Amino acid sequence: MIEFQQVTKRYGSDHTALKQVNFHLDRGELAFLTGHSGAGKSTLLKLIMLMERPSAGQVVVGGQVLNNMPRRQVPYIRRHIGVVFQNHQLLFDRTVFDNVALPLEVMGVPTRDIGRRVRAALDKVGLLSKEKMNPMQLSGGEQQRVGIARAVVNKPPLLLADEPTGNLDPELSADIMHLFEQFSQVGVTVLIASHDISLIHDMGRRTLTLEHGRLVNGGSALGGMAHGH
Amino acid sequence: MATEPTRPRQQGRGAAQSRSEARDVAGSYLAHHRKVARESGRRLWQAPVASLMTWLVMGVAMAMPVALLLLLTSLEGVSAGWESSARITTYLTDNLSLEQAQALRLEVGSRGDVDDVELIDRDSALAEFRATSGLADALDYLDENPLPHTLLVTPPETGRTAAGVERLAAELEALPGVARVQVDLGWLQRLNVMTQLLARAVWVLALLLGCAVILVIGNTIRLAIENRRDEILVVKLVGGTDAFVRRPFLYTGVWFGLGGGLVAWFLLELSLWWLSGPIERLAALYHSNFALSGLPLDGALALLVFAMLLGWLGAWLAVKRHLDAIEPGVPAGS
Numbered sequence: 001m002i003e004f005q006q007v008t009k010r011y012g013s014d015h016t017a018l019k020q021v022n023f024h025l026d027r028g029e030l031a032f033l034t035g036h037s038g039a040g041k042s043t044l045l046k047l048i049m050l051m052e053r054p055s056a057g058q059v060v061v062g063g064q065v066l067n068n069m070p071r072r073q074v075p076y077i078r079r080h081i082g083v084v085f086q087n088h089q090l091l092f093d094r095t096v097f098d099n100v101a102l103p104l105e106v107m108g109v110p111t112r113d114i115g116r117r118v119r120a121a122l123d124k125v126g127l128l129s130k131e132k133m134n135p136m137q138l139s140g141g142e143q144q145r146v147g148i149a150r151a152v153v154n155k156p157p158l159l160l161a162d163e164p165t166g167n168l169d170p171e172l173s174a175d176i177m178h179l180f181e182q183f184s185q186v187g188v189t190v191l192i193a194s195h196d197i198s199l200i201h202d203m204g205r206r207t208l209t210l211e212h213g214r215l216v217n218g219g220s221a222l223g224g225m226a227h228g229h
Numbered sequence: 230m231a232t233e234p235t236r237p238r239q240q241g242r243g244a245a246q247s248r249s250e251a252r253d254v255a256g257s258y259l260a261h262h263r264k265v266a267r268e269s270g271r272r273l274w275q276a277p278v279a280s281l282m283t284w285l286v287m288g289v290a291m292a293m294p295v296a297l298l299l300l301l302t303s304l305e306g307v308s309a310g311w312e313s314s315a316r317i318t319t320y321l322t323d324n325l326s327l328e329q330a331q332a333l334r335l336e337v338g339s340r341g342d343v344d345d346v347e348l349i350d351r352d353s354a355l356a357e358f359r360a361t362s363g364l365a366d367a368l369d370y371l372d373e374n375p376l377p378h379t380l381l382v383t384p385p386e387t388g389r390t391a392a393g394v395e396r397l398a399a400e401l402e403a404l405p406g407v408a409r410v411q412v413d414l415g416w417l418q419r420l421n422v423m424t425q426l427l428a429r430a431v432w433v434l435a436l437l438l439g440c441a442v443i444l445v446i447g448n449t450i451r452l453a454i455e456n457r458r459d460e461i462l463v464v465k466l467v468g469g470t471d472a473f474v475r476r477p478f479l480y481t482g483v484w485f486g487l488g489g490g491l492v493a494w495f496l497l498e499l500s501l502w503w504l505s506g507p508i509e510r511l512a513a514l515y516h517s518n519f520a521l522s523g524l525p526l527d528g529a530l531a532l533l534v535f536a537m538l539l540g541w542l543g544a545w546l547a548v549k550r551h552l553d554a555i556e557p558g559v560p561a562g563s
């Protein structure tokens with residue numbers, strides 16, 4: 001589902017955020033991406049989202065090479081990737097329902113299908129009763145779950161999360177992680193960036209560890225060889 | 230507006246199903262356009278003062294050149310009216326007798342480039358002068374009639390151009406027994422030149438004010454884009470195309486244009502109504518057929534359409550400059 005081949009990302013001319021990263025993530029797999037702050041976790045996710053382009057190497061998502069993807073194709077790639085951020089990026093000028101409906105609206109889904117699908121997504125994250133509320137009225141954990149509902153409402157095959165539990169207490173964090181596990185059980189590939197080592201440890205899943213832009217753990221055999229260079 | 234239909238990417242579906250799906254997509258696309266148009270209109274209503282200011286600025290900027298164009302059209306009507314009644318006043322020499330004047334009248338009347346000749350003998354000329362000039366008392370002091378016989382020469386329809394009238398006047402002046410020829414070509418030409426000059430000035434003004442309108446709209450839209458920055462980022466993040474992101478702003482520009490056009494129309498009608506009375510009186514004083522022409526309905530509709538186009542163009546430029554630059558870059562948790 002996701003494949004990084006010798007991916008290097010430089011910001012400007014001197015700063016290298018990712019160095020020759022190799023790994024491969026299968027369909028339906030759930031993996032964590034961890035490392036110290038500034039290790040390159042967000043950068044790696046941005047490359048998948050086409051928010052940044054690699055300086056060298058290849059990023060392949062769903063069998064498509066993203067490197068030379070023309071700008072006008074980018075939206076259609078993003079429609080197959082759900083993203084969740086720490087600051088959830090909800091819009092406070094509209095209801096929970098309208099926030100979750102946004103990806104469907106963008107895709108031109110007929111209005112009568114939107115209601116059904118938004119409610120299905122809200123139901124999955126346990127917020128069906130709050131669809132008419134403004135996200136500002138919700139707690140931090142609820143807001144994060146609205147963000148997750150928005151990320152999965154169009155049933156993307158790939159789900160990315162960047163520090164999804166950053167602001168939450170441990171109990172709520174565990175809840176959110178179990179939600180991600182449920183999505184992976186129905187075949188969604190999930191990649192979660194987090195520096196919450198203990199939580200990751202509890203989950204007992206594959207973990208990719210970045211250190212100063214290098215993948216030092218959890219990569220493929222090829223990644224290990226590349227690291228040995 | 231730039232359109233980018235969504236592409237269903239899933240493969241391996243039945244043809245019938247994908248056809249009905251395509252219809253659904255087209256339907257929801259139109260529904261989306263309607264929704265965006267409605268919502269951007271609603272946003273303008275929600276900030277009535279700011280919107281009204283923009284409409285007024287646009288209205289004034291568009292009403293001015295249109296008003297001048299209307300004035301120009303009215304002036305062209307004046308010169309056309311003059312040409313249709315063009316006459317050459319031919320003063321005969323003092324020593325010419327009435328019989329000789331009548332002979333000359335026949336001679337001129339037989340020319341091919343003359344439609345009609347009227348002889349005003351010196352006595353009736355004096356009588357008319359006495360009646361209309363208000364100088365009757367002064368005239369009584371004169372021993373004899375100072376006025377000559379006069380021929381009023383009307384050129385045929387085809388000869389009523391400035392050049393044709395001028396040529397005929399020169400030939401008449403060369404005839405023996407003719408003292409002087411008078412044509413009011415002077416002011417006709419002056420008016421023509423002035424109308425041409427004015428026309429150019431109006432177009433320059435229209436161009437400048439059109440640019441101003443585009444800039445005003447562009448700036449307004451730029452602010453709207455800044456205000457909705459978060460929304461734009463999220464929409465791009467969940468796969469909104471550039472066309473999708475631009476659409477509300479383009480509609481906003483169109484609504485601004487429509488409002489500005491309506492204000493311009495209103496201003497034009499108002500000034501016309503206010504000016505028409507005095508102008509009629511003025512024209513009557515000068516025995517002129519001058520009348521200020523108003524904006525016909527199709528002209529008004531053209532004005533509205535044009536205003537909407539300007540609004541759209543201004544919005545498009547702002548969107549091109551400022552919107553494409555907003556890209557989801559730095560999410561949280563760096």
Ligand SMILES: Nc1ncnc2c1ncn2[C@@H]1O[C@H](COP(=O)(O)OP(=O)(O)O)[C@@H](O)[C@H]1O
Pocket residue numbers: 011012015016017035036037038039040041042043044559562563
């Ligand atoms: N847009 C950017 N321009 C320049 N440097 C950046 C940019 N984004 C990230 N970086 C740098 O790249 C490195 C990796 O950042 P990031 O991927 O955000 O790390 P993490 O998410 O693991 O904390 C950091 O040193 C950061 O300062």
Ligand SMILES: [Mg+2]
Pocket residue numbers: 041042043162561562563
């Ligand atoms: Mg980060």
